[in-house]
Amino acid sequence: MSSSRARFTGLLTVVLAIVLTAGCSGGGGSGDRPPGGPLLQQAANVLRGVTSLSFTLRTSGDPDITVKSVDAKLLKNGNSQGSVQVTELGMPIQLDFVVIGKTAHFKGLTGGWQQEPLSKVAGIYDPSAILDPDRGLVQLLLTAKNAETKGEDKVAGQDCHRVHATLARAALSRLVPGMDADAPADIWVSAADKHVLKSEVEVPSKNGGKPGKVTITFADFGKPFPISAPAK
The missing domain is CATH 1.20.5 (Single alpha-helices involved in coiled-coils or other helix-helix interfaces)
Structure with a gap:
């Protein structure tokens, strides 16, 4: 050569x-992707400082849970307002709600507002738990297992890391009532400010078929929602 x-x-x-x-x-x-575990830890730390947010919950398929949809605005002090659709005895029930302190105000499609102690209706849905750092989203992220960053996507126009993890039933059931086991989920965390913007949770089907899905989106972080008890 x-x-x-x-x-x-x-x-x-x-x-x-x-x-x-x-x-x-x-x-x-x-x-260059940040590891999933530390990324969820960062998101949990950011959530500790969140004073308010809005969220939506939607189901697809036939997941074996009682809640079907939620639209809500939440304050860190536990006050909230919105609407929830649940299934009772096989029938869908739509309720508007306002939670002020330890009192839940609610009304159905007909009739006026009623009220009960929050403790009596928390088994159906307790929005006050979601921003509670000891019960809600913070604990959901801190107790997630086997977190792995799988890719990058855009959610609501923001660049996000997509983390796949197994969510613990205890924390997940406060956000999605009716969950009776740990569940796999994808969680989208904003690359810029580490806010959790979306989660998709796989839920077993009622009839043992293809798993259903619960999609939850979060927005309006820190927005000063004026929430007050409804007029009687």
Whole structure:
């Protein structure tokens, strides 16, 4: 082999090594993704400082849970307002609710507002738990297991890391009533401010078929919602 050909072969080897190394660890590759566990820890720490948010819950398929949909605005002090649809004895029930302190105000599609101690209706749905750092979303993130960052997506126009994890039943059932076991889920965490913007939870089907899904979205972080007891 001539000296010029040997130099060319050596140079080609160096170039290929550089290209392959860049392809394995470049700026957009999986090597730059933050690990799932610490990312959920960061999101939990951010949630501790959240004073208010809004969220929606929707189900698809036939998940074996009582709640079917929720639209709510929440304050960290536990006050909240919104609507919830649940299933009782196989029948859908739509309720508007306002929670002020330890009192829950609610009304159905007909009739006026009624009220009960929050403790009496918490088994159906307790929105006051969601921003409670000892019971709600914070604990849901801190107790998640086997968290792994799987990719990057956009949610509501924001760049997010998608983390797959197993959510513990105790914390998850406060957000999704009726859960009786741990469940796999994808969680989207904003890359910029580490807010949790979305979660999709896999839920067993009532009839043992294809699992259903619960999709929860979060928005309006820190918005000063004016929540007061409804007029009688």
